[in-house]
Amino acid sequence: MKVAEVVPEFADAFGFEEFNRMQREAAPAILERDENVVAAAPTASGKTALAELAICRTLERGGTALFIAPLRALTNEKESEWERFEELGYSVYVVTGERDLNPRRAERADILVMTPEKTDSATRKHDSARYSFITDVDCCVIDEVHLLDSDTRGGVLEVTVSRLRRICDPRVVALSATMPNIEDVAAWLDAPPETTFEFGDDYRPVDLHAGVRTYTHGDNAFADKYRRLYTALDLAEEHIRDGGQALVFVSSRQDAVRAAGKSRDEIGKRDIPMGARGDYDFHTEAKELADDELAKAAPDGVGFHHAGLAKDDRDRVEEWFKEGKIQLLFSTSTLAWGVNLPARCVVIRDTKYHDPLEGEVDISPLDILQMLGRAGRPGYDDVATAGSSATAPTPTSTGNCCARARRSSRGWRRIWTPTSTPRSRWGRSATSTT
Ligand SMILES: Nc1ncnc2c1ncn2[C@@H]1O[C@H](COP(=O)(O)OP(=O)(O)OP(=O)(O)O)[C@@H](O)[C@H]1O
Ligand SMILES: [Mg+2]
Numbered sequence: 001m002k003v004a005e006v007v008p009e010f011a012d013a014f015g016f017e018e019f020n021r022m023q024r025e026a027a028p029a030i031l032e033r034d035e036n037v038v039a040a041a042p043t044a045s046g047k048t049a050l051a052e053l054a055i056c057r058t059l060e061r062g063g064t065a066l067f068i069a070p071l072r073a074l075t076n077e078k079e080s081e082w083e084r085f086e087e088l089g090y091s092v093y094v095v096t097g098e099r100d101l102n103p104r105r106a107e108r109a110d111i112l113v114m115t116p117e118k119t120d121s122a123t124r125k126h127d128s129a130r131y132s133f134i135t136d137v138d139c140c141v142i143d144e145v146h147l148l149d150s151d152t153r154g155g156v157l158e159v160t161v162s163r164l165r166r167i168c169d170p171r172v173v174a175l176s177a178t179m180p181n182i183e184d185v186a187a188w189l190d191a192p193p194e195t196t197f198e199f200g201d202d203y204r205p206v207d208l209h210a211g212v213r214t215y216t217h218g219d220n221a222f223a224d225k226y227r228r229l230y231t232a233l234d235l236a237e238e239h240i241r242d243g244g245q246a247l248v249f250v251s252s253r254q255d256a257v258r259a260a261g262k263s264r265d266e267i268g269k270r271d272i273p274m275g276a277r278g279d280y281d282f283h284t285e286a287k288e289l290a291d292d293e294l295a296k297a298a299p300d301g302v303g304f305h306h307a308g309l310a311k312d313d314r315d316r317v318e319e320w321f322k323e324g325k326i327q328l329l330f331s332t333s334t335l336a337w338g339v340n341l342p343a344r345c346v347v348i349r350d351t352k353y354h355d356p357l358e359g360e361v362d363i364s365p366l367d368i369l370q371m372l373g374r375a376g377r378p379g380y381d382d383v384a385t386a387g388s389s390a391t392a393p394t395p396t397s398t399g400n401c402c403a404r405a406r407r408s409s410r411g412w413r414r415i416w417t418p419t420s421t422p423r424s425r426w427g428r429s430a431t432s433t434t
Contacts, residue, residue: 026050074143122134145157
């Protein structure tokens with residue numbers, strides 16, 4: 001099924017020529033019907049193309065499309081990818097909290113790209129001249145709709161979409177990672193069974209080898225962090241030596257900075273050939289970064305990414321990682337969902353984060369699934385390795401390890417079944433701890 005045959009006027013807006021199996025199955029419901037759509041499919045299976053098809057249908061009728069994405073890294077990514085729509089004469093406008101809003105540009109936009117929080121405030125103030133553009137939306141694509149499950153942000157998304165439907169009743173196209181209660185989301189959005197899709201793991205185009213690497217923890221949480229960091233480097237090393245790139249998720253901004261610093265020393269000790277010290281232009285560009293630590297690390301091929309960085313610095317890091325100038329990137333959850341990065345290897349170093357009210361909290365199975373899903377994106381790699389570190393089953397820690405695996409069993413099992421367990425090359429697989 002060729003893109004040029006399905007949407008001839010918009011063929012240049014797509015980054016490929018032929019739809020894949022998942023897209024072929026969902027496309028008719030998006031292009032030939034008008035009902036709301038809910039589609040759940042594995043990470044990297046090409047859900048963006050479903051959004052783009054819905055956008056094409058809207059544009060061809062002279063309408064305005066709104067794309068809601070939960071991360072700034074994603075809204076930025078769409079802004080650069082959708083220059084292709086601009087080249088076709090349509091205007092794309094990004095509205096997020098970190099940019100100044102130009103109401104006239106928003107009003108004129110054919111495609112609006114917004115975060116749920118910004119859509120929330122725009123829909124609340126839709127009576128004002130500044131935000132009246134939101135009342136013109138004909139089609140609303142919600143990317144990563146499983147955000148509904150988030151304690152903090154889910155409610156915002158739910159109320160925002162409900163308000164938007166009351167204000168202008170757009171067609172809603174909701175895209176999601178595999179989730180257990182897709183029928184509930186479809187019922188909420190009034191999407192009939194004919195336009196509700198659930199695609200299984202076999203629709204992921206790139207094989208994902210996933211596993212858990214255990215380590216023996218001590219009494220000192222700080223020392224444990226370093227143990228996990230060395231484990232992460234052990235896992236990443238072979239891929240980096242092989243010319244690939246690794247993305248390591250850590251739990252805080254400070255951890256991302258520290259881990260990058262420590263890794264530079266370790267990479268030197270291990271004599272891993274990486275970095276672009278000889279590249280004069282890259283060196284000069286790195287010096288222009290606002291963050292000094294990042295400026296020091298980048299020429300060694302190491303970077304970090306978190307929400308506290310200036311937007312320009314974040315953009316640069318993403319760009320350099322895409323170009324392979326940064327081969328080892330430490331990130332907080334800023335890059336966890338939906339972002340396309342050339343990571344052949346993803347490691348989740350920390351499976352807990354610090355919540356100011358509740359203390360140490362396990363990250364959700366959905367976040368784990370999404371982070372692992374950053375590995376092996378089509379177009380970048382044809383094989384991927386991903387995994388997380390967990391405490392070793394010593395007599396003192398077995399309970400902890402098993403309890404965690406059991407508590408989040410649904411998410412874990414989804415990750416490791418059905419194909420990845422037998423091929424797992426790492427110590428213990430999650431299924432064996434459940
Ligand atoms: N039919 C296709 N042919 C070739 N490449 C494709 C095709 N569809 C998508 N891709 C590429 O696959 C990569 C992943 O696509 P996309 O970001 O849409 O996945 P996704 O399902 O949204 O993943 P996630 O759940 O992580 O957000 C992109 O680089 C995209 O260009
Ligand atoms: Mg996506």
